[in-house]
Amino acid sequence: MTEIREVDTKELKHLVSERALRGETMLLNMGPQHPSTHGVLRLLLELDGEIVVNCIPDIGFLHTGIEKNMEAKIYQKAEVMTDRLDYLNPLGNNLAYCLALEKLLELDVPPRAQVLRVILAELTRINSHLLWLGTSGLDLAAMSVFLYCMREREAILNIFEMISGARMMTTYIRPGGVWRDVPAEFEAAVHDFVAMMPARIDEYESMLTTNELFLDRTKGIGVISQEDCIRWGISGPILRAAGMPYDMRRVAPYSGYEQYDFNIPTGPDGDVFCRYKVRVDEMRESVKIIDQAIKKLPYGPIRSNNRKVVPPPRSELGSSMEALIHHFKLWTEGFSVPAGGVYTATESPRGELGVYMESNGGPKPQRVRWHAPTFVNLQIMPLLSRGHFVADVVGIIGSIDIVLGDCDR
Amino acid sequence: MDSKLESLATALEQRFAAKQEIFRDQLTLFLTPDRIIEAARALRDEFGFTFLSDESAVDYFPQELPRFHVVYQLRTMQAPYLLLTLRVPIEGGEPHMPTLEKVFPNANWFERELWDMFGIRFDDHSDLRRILMPFDWEGHPLRKDYPLGYEEVEFSFNFNEVEARKPHPKD
Numbered sequence: 001m002t003e004i005r006e007v008d009t010k011e012l013k014h015l016v017s018e019r020a021l022r023g024e025t026m027l028l029n030m031g032p033q034h035p036s037t038h039g040v041l042r043l044l045l046e047l048d049g050e051i052v053v054n055c056i057p058d059i060g061f062l063h064t065g066i067e068k069n070m071e072a073k074i075y076q077k078a079e080v081m082t083d084r085l086d087y088l089n090p091l092g093n094n095l096a097y098c099l100a101l102e103k104l105l106e107l108d109v110p111p112r113a114q115v116l117r118v119i120l121a122e123l124t125r126i127n128s129h130l131l132w133l134g135t136s137g138l139d140l141a142a143m144s145v146f147l148y149c150m151r152e153r154e155a156i157l158n159i160f161e162m163i164s165g166a167r168m169m170t171t172y173i174r175p176g177g178v179w180r181d182v183p184a185e186f187e188a189a190v191h192d193f194v195a196m197m198p199a200r201i202d203e204y205e206s207m208l209t210t211n212e213l214f215l216d217r218t219k220g221i222g223v224i225s226q227e228d229c230i231r232w233g234i235s236g237p238i239l240r241a242a243g244m245p246y247d248m249r250r251v252a253p254y255s256g257y258e259q260y261d262f263n264i265p266t267g268p269d270g271d272v273f274c275r276y277k278v279r280v281d282e283m284r285e286s287v288k289i290i291d292q293a294i295k296k297l298p299y300g301p302i303r304s305n306n307r308k309v310v311p312p313p314r315s316e317l318g319s320s321m322e323a324l325i326h327h328f329k330l331w332t333e334g335f336s337v338p339a340g341g342v343y344t345a346t347e348s349p350r351g352e353l354g355v356y357m358e359s360n361g362g363p364k365p366q367r368v369r370w371h372a373p374t375f376v377n378l379q380i381m382p383l384l385s386r387g388h389f390v391a392d393v394v395g396i397i398g399s400i401d402i403v404l405g406d407c408d409r
Numbered sequence: 410m411d412s413k414l415e416s417l418a419t420a421l422e423q424r425f426a427a428k429q430e431i432f433r434d435q436l437t438l439f440l441t442p443d444r445i446i447e448a449a450r451a452l453r454d455e456f457g458f459t460f461l462s463d464e465s466a467v468d469y470f471p472q473e474l475p476r477f478h479v480v481y482q483l484r485t486m487q488a489p490y491l492l493l494t495l496r497v498p499i500e501g502g503e504p505h506m507p508t509l510e511k512v513f514p515n516a517n518w519f520e521r522e523l524w525d526m527f528g529i530r531f532d533d534h535s536d537l538r539r540i541l542m543p544f545d546w547e548g549h550p551l552r553k554d555y556p557l558g559y560e561e562v563e564f565s566f567n568f569n570e571v572e573a574r575k576p577h578p579k580d
Contacts, residue, residue: 060541233515251490340432369465
């Protein structure tokens with residue numbers, strides 16, 4: 001056991017007000033083991049009675065050193081760790097990683113794989129928003145929404161399990177396409193989900209959108225303006241709730257998002273309620289995209305035919321010498337990537353998920369930088385919570401939709 | 410590449426003595442540390458790059474001059490949506506450069522992370538503490554000369570021995 005270290009308030013002198021040092025306001029720790037901080041986030045609150053004077057987020061409790069580990073692994077093996085970053089957006093992380101790698105390699109992706117990627121990325125978005133809706137409802141004392149959300153999330157996780165064998169850590173999207181073709185029952189499962197989901201979203205809304213208690217706790221809480229969002233680099237639902245229709249899928253389309261017809265929901269006020277409404281509407285739009293995608297899912301190969309990067313199919317290994325050599329080389333040495341650095345951004349459920357990947361020409365990356373939306377969005381916590389009650393801080397954290405695995409990497 | 414970005418690149422090239430590089434349709438400008446604030450401010454106010462998307466660094470370890478590149482990604486928030494990469498090479502040894510916090514407030518945490526992970530000091534930064542690693546951590550993990558490390562597996566027969574060797578946080 002290590003001893004408990006006493007922290008001197010002098011260390012925080014530049015962060016808290018003079019009044020806190022004189023003992024007029026109270027410093028209160030919230031987290032890192034608080035049920036409503038959605039993980040291991042510590043907030044140091046400076047309180048005047050019940051009013052928050054300042055809020056200092058302290059992160060890093062879930063730091064796993066994934067960026068460092070990626071530098072020591074070949075590209076294919078490093079991808080497995082991407083699922084563990086933002087564990088509610090595993091396929092979105094796979095996609096962001098593969099897009100950066102494909103840009104460096106100038107690798108083609110067949111149309112079937114592109115459409116599959118879109119379907120899966122949108123399913124992941126719904127999955128993440130469902131968990132967010134459930135837990136945020138729970139924070140604001142709406143218990144039953146959580147149970148309903150988990151029910152639909154189960155259907156999505158079952159689809160993930162069907163395609164990849166894993167419910168959360170899928171690593172299904174691979175450089176040059178997807179791991180293997182989807183099973184025959186995949187299309188039916190997605191059709192069922194699309195048919196079921198809109199009515200279910202209405203059900204959630206009927207429990208929250210007109211609920212007096214919920215409105216009281218969300219309207220006018222944690223307001224941020226569009227200008228402040230841009231100054232602080234905020235993206236995703238928070239920016240859209242402040243009234244700016246800014247979505248990576250629209251401004252810099254990837255994986256063929258320009259072919260789909262969908263709206264970008266925005267909110268007028270930028271408060272907790274608008275963020276809730278934007279996310280719920282986003283689920284509807286995602287269902288729309290999945291519906292369009294599954295209807296046009298083309299037949300054909302699911303992975304690039306570039307044998308210098310993509311391993312040959314198992315069936316060729318017994319008959320082709322080259323296939324065997326490629327297979328051996330790819331799983332031992334890995335493939336070499338042209339030297340240079342690229343930045344690609346995707347729209348994760350939480351905002352702009354960017355990957356800055358730099359190669360030195362070898363089979364291991366020089367640097368993989370994850371621009372995590374949670375890390376950026378959490379920075380406005382003081383801005384949002386000043387002047388509100390402690391009880392509202394819970395709602396505000398929920399509305400930022402933090403995933404500490406994403407934040408701490 | 411977008412023609413607007415191209416004309417912008419030539420304008421900036423002359424004004425800030427920047428070197429431009431295009432890789433995979435992505436424009437990168439190389440700047441010196443003393444020009445970065447001026448350039449960022451001009452980009453924000455005159456050219457519409459109002460959004461600092463990302464700030465990170467790359468370590469080219471055995472190479473000392475420059476050892477680090479600090480990489481900024483700037484965006485415009487109106488159509489045409491452009492992305493511009495700025496790179497600032499800085500020396501190893503005692504790496505330091507001016508902070509961008511005054512121009513883009515969200516650089517605060519990015520720079521704290523860079524200090525934590527790479528040991529790059531940002532002059533005049535308001536709150537340069539470690540952000541991800543514990544406050545008493547030694548070294549900067551994302552540097553290339555920082556070992557990856559591993560943890561010895563403890564069994565009942567060597568538990569005390571391994572435990573004694575393990576690094577523990579100081580008092």
